Amino acid sequence: MRQLPEADRDAIRLAQDPKFPRLLEQITATGGCSHPVHLSGSTTTVDGTTGEILHHYDTRNEPGERLLVRCRNRRATICPACSRLHAGDTYHLVRAGLLGGKNVPDAVRHRPRLFVTLTAPSFGPVHQSSKLCHPRRDGGTCEHGLPLGCGLVHAPGALSIGQPLCPDCYDYTAHVLWHAHASKLWDRFVIDVRRRLASSIGLVQSHFAQHARLSFARVGEYQKRAAVHVHAVVRLDGPAGPDVEPPAWGTAELLIDAVRASARQVLVRTPYSPAVGELNLRWGAQTDARPLRTDGDGPDDDAVAAYIAKYVTKGASDTGAGTDYPLSTWGDVESAPVSEHARALMRTCWRLGGLPEYAPLRLRAWVHTLGYRGHILTKSRAYSTTYAALRAERAEYQGHADLPDALTERHWRYVGSGHTPGAALIAAGIAEDLAESRRLGLERRHEGEWCR
Secondary structure, three states: OOOOOHHHHHHHHOOOOOHHHHHHHHHOOOOOOOEEEHHHHEEEEEEOOOOOOEEEEHHHHHHHHEEEEEEOOOOOOOOOHHHHHHHHHHHHHHHHHHOOOOOOHHHHHHOOEEEEEEEEOOOOOOOOEOOOOOOOOOOOEEOOOOOOOOOOOOOOOOOOOEOOOOOOOOOOOHHHHHHHHHHHHHHHHHHHHHHHHHHHOOOHHHHHHHEHHHHHHHEEEEEEOEEEEEEEEEEEEOOOOOOOOOOOOHHHHHHHHHHHHHHOOOOOOOOEEEEOOOOEEOOOOOOOEEEEEOOOOOHHHHHHHHHHHHHHOOOOHOOOOOOOOOOOOHHHHHHHHOOOHHHHHHHHHHHHHHHHHHHHHHHHHHHHOOOOOOOEEOOOOOOOHHHHHHHHHHHHHOOOOOOEEEEEEOOOOOOOOOOOOOHHHHHHHHHHHHHHHHHHHHHHHHHHHHHH
């Protein structure tokens, strides 16, 4: 008789436990989180005036004397369930800055708003898809003896897409250092856009904040060539932010001109290195800046919010450009499940990270992201709501928020994480069921809108 797989045997064992219904409730409450955090402790809420105990919870009565909570990992490759929740929060965060809501006035939908894409520069020719790949008639070769062209039409999923035509010609050093300075390059870009807006109407740059405010939300996306592109929503408000109308001179056309000029001109210089020298880092030649219009031609606001939310759940591993976990040794780099192009970037990152002049960049700590640092999504303070506010609102909706005029005493400690094989099987099924329910709900909603 064939023996059942370990996960199935463990699932049967859990189902036979008298506390299985409560375990199932916990797993369902996490949305089928793939790697939940296990907590042990208690919470006691008392009336601040009378001292009466309003609520008491203790994990001693729970299965395994522990409570499961979401891991909250944004990456779909790590936890599909939590990544969907994070994508939903990002969608509402970005959408509120476009159309209002979540304490943002509805009037923002009529402000000058752009959807901007800034690209990384070229660090060397790479194989491309959907068209003839680097056709050359002269049949020349590079100094390393490899063809300068390709001439093939690669299928969209071909492994060669994004890989250099000649790895020895590719500027891996510039690629890594560009990643390490990408956030700084964005900061310089925003400052320069403000400066250009001010100068275009005769203002001193230091006086711009007295007339208008530039708000944004941006996300980074790894391309097949393992270079990060930036997608951003940019909005022009009055000096106090979204509650105030921008000045009459603040138009989408003026904002587009400033964005395109700044993308061409701003640069960041790397620290001088005896081994590398000093590099001037800029944005790539391809810049896209399109106005968002609520009632007219232009990208749809909901689609833009969904587009940005989609990339928040993706990491370097989704394109084979890196890993979702840090690499702490050279051996980790050599054994990472990535393409040879990505491994060459990791090796470069590790080597540059050993140079004292690049120590502030902490390149070895960011080898797994090819030197790209920081949060995948960032926003200016006045753009819209925050993740913390969205999570607090969800907790209140679910009845988990603290009661007014009440005092809550909490005692919690971490006791582990993850699932047993059987619990992992159950969690995956719950996550799939919830995802299918959301999909069907969206289809019904869209059908109702179409019928109207």
